Structures are given as structure tokens and as C-alpha cells.
Amino acid sequence: MENLRFLVVEDSPTMRQLISFSLKRFKGCKIVEAVDGVDALKKLQSEEVDMILTDINMPVMDGLKLVTLVKQNPKFRDIPIVIITTEGAQEDRDRGLSLGAEAYISKPIQSSGLIKVITDILEKRK
Amino acid sequence: MADDNDIFKKSEEFNQLINKQKAFLEELVKENEKLRYQVAQLKSQPHNNGLFREEIEVLRKRVESLELEKEELIQRYQQVEEENKDFAKRYVEIEEQNNNLANLYVASYQLHSTLDFQEVLHIVMEIVINLIGADTFSIMLLDEKSNELVVLASEGYDENTKFPNVRFGEGIIGQVAKSGEPYYINQATKSYPVDFEHPLACIPLKIKENVLGVININKLLVQKDAFTAVDYELFSMLAGHAATAIFSSKLYSQSERKLSTIQSFLDLLTTSQNQG
Incomplete structure (x- = not known):
């Protein structure tokens, strides 16, 4: 898997850096960063991406709203979404997945676990 | 024949x-x-x-x-x-x-990406939430004048929670600050009650032997059962790097304030001389 394009949506610079750092295991990947849902939708208008990785709790527009809007938009709805959040309760997980996210990862994340989830999603789509 | x-x-x-x-x-x-x-x-x-x-x-x-x-x-x-x-x-x-x-x-x-004290505090909190997986915790710094530890930032506690100052050397938190040694509870952490003065973990923030403050963790995120090996590495890193970052940013803020005062004083002198 090479030259993948990821959109990382996170308000925390620490998490943005950690996720981006982990994604660099994919050779030649391009990472676009957004600080909230609105910023992510703006970035989607100008950047083509293969996957969106989003937090839930963010200012302006949260991750669940972002997932809903992306999955409603015919232009973007095929982009797989991975939710990465501190919200680890089962009902939060069910909600995120019911909105159309492909995977739900609870923080704190393990770099190798994140890579495996992404690889599995992209493999299934081949 | x-x-x-x-x-x-x-x-x-x-x-x-x-x-x-x-x-x-x-x-x-x-x-x-x-x-x-x-x-x-x-x-x-x-x-x-x-x-x-x-x-x-x-x-x-x-x-x-x-x-x-x-x-x-x-x-x-x-x-x-x-x-x-x-x-x-x-x-x-x-x-x-x-x-x-x-x-x-x-x-x-x-x-080490900033010298702004509030930003440093925010980053320490982000690390404790996102990388360690803490739900309820506080950051305390030592007030050298009163010799007490004072809460500067907190996350996850009830709105009505009151944070008493902790005397240096008293209780778990005070002892951690005095000894400079971290304190952990390794038993099942989910059932452990949230009690400010009885944390799951208390990590000293220290530069060499000087303790600047502590991080108290009272509750982990619901999906996290207990501390893992990487958490102890992070605690160890936080003990040194967070302390250095906090100390540097405090010094920077103080020097900025002094510089501003000196600048104002110089401006006043210049104005007085010009008028005189």
C-alpha cells in the first residue's frame, strides 16, 4: 500500500502528530490535517483522500457530525472513516459505527494497532 | 518274399x-x-x-x-x-x-514546542488524556513560599470538587513531592474510588532532585483497565520533560514580564528626558 492520502481530523496537536507519525509507515503517504469537522469539510473540497481519521470531541463541529455529513454526501460517502476517540463506552462505539464509520478506536492508541485497522479496511476494499 | x-x-x-x-x-x-x-x-x-x-x-x-x-x-x-x-x-x-x-x-x-506556560500545561494535560488514557487527574505545582502544592489544572472531576492545597511531605501527594519517587496503585483500577488525596498514580515533576510539582491521576478512561508498560515510560518521561518545559516557560514568562517592566521604565525615562 503506497501513496495513500489521509485526512487526520484532531483538535489536539499531540494526537495529530502521533497519528501522522504512525501513518508514515505507509510508504509515500500524504497527510492532510484538520482541527475540527468544519476544517475537515473544507479540506475535502480541495484534497482527494483515501481515508479519514477523526476524533469525536472537537470544537466547532464534532466528529460524529462530520461522519454524518461525509456519509450523506455522494461525492465523499465512499471514503472510509476511522474514529479515534477517548469515548470508549459501547454505546459510543455503536453510535459511531451506525453512522457509517468503518472502524472505531479508543484512545490511547497503539501505533501498530492503528496501522492494522487501516490496512484491514483498505485490503477489504481492494 | x-x-x-x-x-x-x-x-x-x-x-x-x-x-x-x-x-x-x-x-x-x-x-x-x-x-x-x-x-x-x-x-x-x-x-x-x-x-x-x-x-x-x-x-x-x-x-x-x-x-x-x-x-x-x-x-x-x-x-x-x-x-x-x-x-x-x-x-x-x-x-x-x-x-x-x-x-x-x-x-x-x-x-518543548512552546515557551508559553499555559500552553505547556495544556500539552501536559493532552499527554495525560490521550497517551496515558486518564479520565480524572490534576496537575499541582509547588508554591515555594508556602511550601504547599497547589492545583493549577484539572480534568474530569465533579464541578463541586474542592482541591485543598497539600503541604509538602504530607499524605501521598506530599510524600511524592518530598521523596521525588512516583506512587502507583497496580490493583484493578476501575473499582478504585475517585478521591483527590488518594490517587491511582502520583508522578513527581522534577529537574534533577528538585521537585516542581506532581501529576495526580484519580481515574482512567472507561476502556482502560490498568496502567501498561508504556505508561510507566511516559510517567518517567513526564517527570523530567514536563518539569523542564514548565520551568522554562515560567522563567520565560518572568523574563518577559521583567523585560516589559524595564522597557516601560526606559520609555518613561526617555519621555522625561525629552520633556526636561
Whole structure:
């Protein structure tokens, strides 16, 4: 898997850096960063991406709203979404997945676990 | 005449008998030859048996060497199998180390990315939430004048929670600040009640032997059962790097304030001189 394009949506610079750092295991990947849902939708208008990785709790527009809007938009709805959040309760997980996210990862994340989830999603789509 | 005929007949019959006997003898001779040949062959058998035995011996040795080779291959296979298991285990360990290093690198990078005191505090909180997985925690700094630890930032507590100042050396928190040694509870953390003065973990923030403050963790995120190996690495890193970052940013703020005061004073002097 090479030259993948990821959109990382996170308000925390620490998490943005950690996720981006982990994604660099994919050779030649391009990472676009957004600080909230609105910023992510703006970035989607100008950047083509293969996957969106989003937090839930963010200012302006949260991750669940972002997932809903992306999955409603015919232009973007095929982009797989991975939710990465501190919200680890089962009902939060069910909600995120019911909105159309492909995977739900609870923080704190393990770099190798994140890579495996992404690889599995992209493999299934081949 | 009749007798002549009889004699002729009898001589014919005798001739035929003789011929038959001759043929029989010839057959016997042939058979004899065959048997002689077989006897000769049989006589030469001991020599053939010797050759055969040699061949058997060679084959037996080959079988033995193949058996040995097979044993060696089985042993080698078992060794490779063991090595394989070892490599798999090592791979998992390296993956874990890689995860740890990624977390430590990012945490350290972020901590030293700013000289703004509030930003540093915010980054410490982000690390504790996102990388350690703490739900309820507080950051306390030592007030050198009062010799008390004061809460500067907190997350996850009830709105009504009051944070008493903690005297240096008193209780778990005060003792951690005094000794500079971290405090952990390794038992099942989910059932542990949230009690500000009885944290799950208390990590001193120190530069060399000077403790600046502590991080108290009272509750972990719902999906996190207990502290992991990487958490202790992060605690260790936080103890040093967060302390340095907090200290540097405080010094920077103080120097900025002093610079601003001096600048104002100089401006005032310049204005007075110009007016005078």
C-alpha cells in the first residue's frame, strides 16, 4: 500500500502528530490535517483522500457530525472513516459505527494497532 | 518274399526306434548341457553373493547417512521453528518499543514546542488524556513560599470538587513531592474510588532532585483497565520533560514580564528626558 492520502481530523496537536507519525509507515503517504469537522469539510473540497481519521470531541463541529455529513454526501460517502476517540463506552462505539464509520478506536492508541485497522479496511476494499 | 518284407518292416521299425533313441539321447545331452550351465552358474554364485553383499553394504551405509541427515534436518527444522517463535516474539516486542518510542517522541516534541506556560500545561494535560488514557487527574505545582502544592489544572472531576492545597511531605501527594519517587496503585483500577488525596498514580515533576510539582491521576478512561508498560515510560518521561518545559516557560514568562517592566521604565525615562 503506497501513496495513500489521509485526512487526520484532531483538535489536539499531540494526537495529530502521533497519528501522522504512525501513518508514515505507509510508504509515500500524504497527510492532510484538520482541527475540527468544519476544517475537515473544507479540506475535502480541495484534497482527494483515501481515508479519514477523526476524533469525536472537537470544537466547532464534532466528529460524529462530520461522519454524518461525509456519509450523506455522494461525492465523499465512499471514503472510509476511522474514529479515534477517548469515548470508549459501547454505546459510543455503536453510535459511531451506525453512522457509517468503518472502524472505531479508543484512545490511547497503539501505533501498530492503528496501522492494522487501516490496512484491514483498505485490503477489504481492494 | 513275405519274410523279406517282414524283415524290411522290422528293420524300418528298428531304424525308427534307433532314431527315436538318438533324438532322446540328443535331448538328454542338451538337457545335460543346460544343467551343467546352471551348475556352473550356481558354482559361480558365491562370487555374485559377495558383490551383492557389497552393494547391500553400500546401500546400508547410504541409508544410515540419510537417516543421520534426516535427524539433522529434523533438528534444524526444530531449531528454525524455535527461531521463528523467537523472531515472532521479538517482532511483538519491537512493535511495542516502536509504539512506546512514537508516544515518547511525540510527547517530548510537544512539550518543548512552546515557551508559553499555559500552553505547556495544556500539552501536559493532552499527554495525560490521550497517551496515558486518564479520565480524572490534576496537575499541582509547588508554591515555594508556602511550601504547599497547589492545583493549577484539572480534568474530569465533579464541578463541586474542592482541591485543598497539600503541604509538602504530607499524605501521598506530599510524600511524592518530598521523596521525588512516583506512587502507583497496580490493583484493578476501575473499582478504585475517585478521591483527590488518594490517587491511582502520583508522578513527581522534577529537574534533577528538585521537585516542581506532581501529576495526580484519580481515574482512567472507561476502556482502560490498568496502567501498561508504556505508561510507566511516559510517567518517567513526564517527570523530567514536563518539569523542564514548565520551568522554562515560567522563567520565560518572568523574563518577559521583567523585560516589559524595564522597557516601560526606559520609555518613561526617555519621555522625561525629552520633556526636561
